Amino acid sequence: MNYLLGIDLGTSSVKTCLIDQAGTVWASRSEPYRINSPAKNMAEQNPEEWWLAAKKTIRYCLQKLEGSRGEITGIGFSGQMHGLVALDKDHQVIRPAIIWCDQRSQEQISSIYNIVHKDELGRQTLNTLSPGFLLPSLMWIKVNEPFHYEKIDKVVLPKDYIRYRLTGVIGTDSTDACATLVFDTEKKKWAEELSKRLGIDTAIFPECHEPYEVAGYVTQSAADETGLTPGVPVVYGGGDQPMQAIGNGILSPGTISCTIGTGGQLFTPVNEPVYDRLFRTNTFCHVNNWYILGANLSAGLSLKWLMENILFEENMAELNAEAGKIPVGSDRLVYLPYLNGDRTPHLDPDAKGMFFGLQLKHNRYHMVRAVMEGVAFSLRDSLEIFNHLNVPVERVIASGGFIQSDLWMQIVADVFQKRISTTLTKEHACMGAAIMAAVGTNAFKSIEEAVKVMVKPSDREIEPNENNGKIYKERYELFKSLYIKNKELFRN
Structure with a gap:
C-alpha cells in the first residue's frame, strides 16, 4: 500500500499524519513548542525547534509502517501563515522567526503607507497591512536590526523552512506567498514594483509555485535524520487555511x-x-x-x-x-x-x-x-x-x-x-497537505478527484x-x- 505524509506546522505544535490514498489516517503525532516573547508585543519561534519537533513526528509515523509492505510516495505541507524566516547565503537561520501574532511593527506599517498609499497597496495585494505579516516584519528588521537585514539572502514562510530541511530546495507557494503582503494576489506573483519602492531587493523572495507541484526530493542527510527514504517527492504545500479547507x-x-x-x-x-x-x-x-x-x-x-x-x-x-x-x-x-x-x-x-x-x-x-x-x-x-x-x-x-x-x-x-x-477527518490541514502530495505525484488526475476519494x-x-x-x-x-x-x- 502507498502512503502519504501530511505535515502541518502549526503555531503551538507540528503534527504529522500517515495517510493512505483512500484518505484513511493510519498514524498521527504532534509535538509541541512554545511562542517566545522577548519583549512587549513580540512573538517569535526558533525554526530549529520546528525541525526537531517535525523529525520526532515523522519518525513516529514511520514506526507505524514497520512490518508492512507500504511505502511513502509523497510528502505535503501545511503551515502557519505570515511568519518570516530570514536565511543567509548559506541558508542558515539569521534570527528567530517573527510569527503571525507578533504586534511589534505598527510603526513600520505607517512608514510603508507614507511611501505607498493604503489604497494603492490594497488594490495590488487586496489586503491591508497588519502587524505579524511578513512585509512589515521585514521592514522592522531593516530599521531595528540592520546587521541582520544585511545578511538576508532569502526570506521564507515557516513551513517552507521545514521543506527546505527535507529537500535542500528554497521555495514557496502562492497560497502562502500572498499572505506576505508583498505579492500581487490577483496575478499570483511577487509585487516587484512594490518591493523596489520600499527599497527591498526582490531577489530575497524565493521562487513561487503551486501547492501541488513537486518542490524537490528527500535528501540523504534528511533521510538520515528522519528515517525517510532518500528520493521521496515533496510538494510545496500551502498555508494552513487553504490546506484545512482542502482537507474539508x-x-x-x-x-x-x-x-x-x-x-x-x-x-x-x-x-x-x-x-x-x-x-x-x-x-x-x-x-x-x-x-x-x-x-x-x-x-x-x-x-x-x-x-x-x-x-x-x-x-x-x-x-x-x-x-x-x-x-x-x-x-x-x-x-x-x-x-x-x-x-x-x-x-x-x-x-x-x-x-x-x-x-x-x-x-x-x-x-x-x-x-x-x-x-x-x-x-x-x-x-x-x-x-x-x-x-x-x-x-x-x-x-x-x-x-x-x-x-x-x-x-x-x-x-x-x-x-x-x-x-x-480530524486533522484537516494534514489531510489537505496529503492531498496536495497525492495530486503532485499523479496518484489522482485532479484536486477534485482526490478530494472526492480522500475526504x-x-x-x-x-x-x-x-x-x-x-x-x-x-x-x-x-x-x-x-x-x-x-x-x-x-x-x-
Whole structure:
C-alpha cells in the first residue's frame, strides 16, 4: 500500500499524519513548542525547534509502517501563515522567526503607507497591512536590526523552512506567498514594483509555485535524520487555511469553514478576487482560485489562557460538562477575545480582552462558557461581513480543535443560526497537505478527484436552536458595543 505524509506546522505544535490514498489516517503525532516573547508585543519561534519537533513526528509515523509492505510516495505541507524566516547565503537561520501574532511593527506599517498609499497597496495585494505579516516584519528588521537585514539572502514562510530541511530546495507557494503582503494576489506573483519602492531587493523572495507541484526530493542527510527514504517527492504545500479547507473538501463558493484553533477563522472560496475596500477581511490565493478570510487572533488561545493562568485546570471534559449547565448567555457575562489585538473586523492591535458584567453569582464555568460565546461572537463579525459582500453561505463545516467540544459547536451553530457539519477527518490541514502530495505525484488526475476519494463527510451535524439564537442576537449587540465604547481606553 502507498502512503502519504501530511505535515502541518502549526503555531503551538507540528503534527504529522500517515495517510493512505483512500484518505484513511493510519498514524498521527504532534509535538509541541512554545511562542517566545522577548519583549512587549513580540512573538517569535526558533525554526530549529520546528525541525526537531517535525523529525520526532515523522519518525513516529514511520514506526507505524514497520512490518508492512507500504511505502511513502509523497510528502505535503501545511503551515502557519505570515511568519518570516530570514536565511543567509548559506541558508542558515539569521534570527528567530517573527510569527503571525507578533504586534511589534505598527510603526513600520505607517512608514510603508507614507511611501505607498493604503489604497494603492490594497488594490495590488487586496489586503491591508497588519502587524505579524511578513512585509512589515521585514521592514522592522531593516530599521531595528540592520546587521541582520544585511545578511538576508532569502526570506521564507515557516513551513517552507521545514521543506527546505527535507529537500535542500528554497521555495514557496502562492497560497502562502500572498499572505506576505508583498505579492500581487490577483496575478499570483511577487509585487516587484512594490518591493523596489520600499527599497527591498526582490531577489530575497524565493521562487513561487503551486501547492501541488513537486518542490524537490528527500535528501540523504534528511533521510538520515528522519528515517525517510532518500528520493521521496515533496510538494510545496500551502498555508494552513487553504490546506484545512482542502482537507474539508472546500473548493468552490457556497461552503465556509469555521476553524477554532489557536486563532479563529472563517474561510470561503471565491471564483474572482474580492477587494474589500473597508479592509475588514483578507483576500488570499486558494488552490486554483481565491478565498476570503476573517480572523480572530485569540480564539482557542483565549480558552487555553483561561485554563492555564486563571483556572489552573487541565480537564477540558469536566469544564465542557459544567459549562454546558450554565444558561445560554452565561448569565449576562460577556467576554471580548482580544488578548492579542484584533484582526477582523477592527484591525486593531491595541484591542484588549475583557470580561464584562462579572457578579458574585458567576463562577469558573460561567467564565468558560463566556469565552466560548465571545469567540463565537467574534467569528459572527466575519459572517456579517461575508453577507455584506454578497458572498454565498450555504453550508458551514467546522474545523480545528473546537470540534471536540459539542458545547462549543452548539454555541457557534446558535450564534450563527446555521447548521454546522463536519468531516470524518480530524486533522484537516494534514489531510489537505496529503492531498496536495497525492495530486503532485499523479496518484489522482485532479484536486477534485482526490478530494472526492480522500475526504469523507460525517453524519454529525449540529442544528441551531432558534430560541438560543434570539438570546445570542441580543448579547451579540452588547458584544459589539463593548469594543466601540472601550476603543479609546484600549490605547492606554
